[in-house]
Amino acid sequence: MSNLAFATPLRAPAEEQHPRHIEIVSSRAQRRARPRAVYAVVAVAGLFVLFIAQLLLSIVVSDGAYRIAALQTSQRDLGREQQALSEQLDMLSSPQNLATQAESLGMVLSNTNPVFLRLADGAILGTAAAADAGESVITGSAGSLVPNSLLGGVPLVTATPTVDPAAAADAAAAAAAAGAAATAGQAAAGAPATAPTPGSVPSNPTTLPSPVTR
Known part of the structure; x- marks a missing residue:
């Protein structure tokens, strides 16, 4: 019989590891190709600015459209008023109105006894007669002017x-x-005497009143 010795195996010591401080970085081309957040922020801000500008532009355009519409309405109303005033002016300057106003002031139209003056020798042809207010007929069948129906509400000027x-x-x-x-x-x-105030100056249709001077 033999006696064999059993020996336990010993573990070899582990090798000491020395990690290397090396980081894998991207290349320059990869960094350029990679999207950045700044570009996204700039794009969103640009879109927001464009939206605000479009909104303000639409507000200004709509305000200008309303203002133009108001001015056109005012121009149309002023045109109608001008047309009405022009028609009224034409009515007041018509021969019928002028003749009627002259008659109300005392003028008499007499065509029954026409008298002519001959310039060659200054002779008067015809018999002159005083005009009568009752014979003054301006409009109507016996008058020289056609009646104007628009002059019904026009007031007459009185002397x-x-x-x-x-x-x-x-x-x-x-x-x-x-x-x-x-x-x-x-x-x-x-009491102290005061200067008397001058009385009213009598008015005369043939003379002009003169101011009182001191």
């Missing part, structure tokens, strides 16, 4: 009433006497 010179002089004298009496009463009471 200003003439003032009697004698009555005006009496009124001025009475006013002067009243002023003198008031001045005398104030002087008797010890």
Whole structure:
């Protein structure tokens, strides 16, 4: 019999590992091909700016359209008003209205006794006669003008009433006497006398009133 010794195997020591600090980086071409977040942000911001600009432009255009429509409406109304005023002016300047207004002021149209003046020797042909207000017919079958139906509501101009010179002089004298009496009463009471105010100047259709100077 033999005696064999059994020996346990020993483990070999592990090799000490020395990791290398090396990182795998992308190449320059790969970095250029890789999309960046900045580009996306710029694109989104550009789209937002374009949207805001389009919105503001549409608001300005719509506001201008409303303003143009309002101006066109105002122009149309002013055109209608101008047309109405032009028609009214034509109606007031018609021969019928002028003749009627002249007749209301006292002018008389007389065609019954026409009188002619011959320039060769200055002779008067015809018999002159005073015109009568009752014979003045402007429109109608006996008149020289066709009646204008549009002149129905046009008011007639009336002549200003003439003032009697004698009555005006009496009124001025009475006013002067009243002023003198008031001045005398104030002087008797010890109050300072005031200059009398001039009375009203009588109006005469043949003369022009002159201002009172001191």
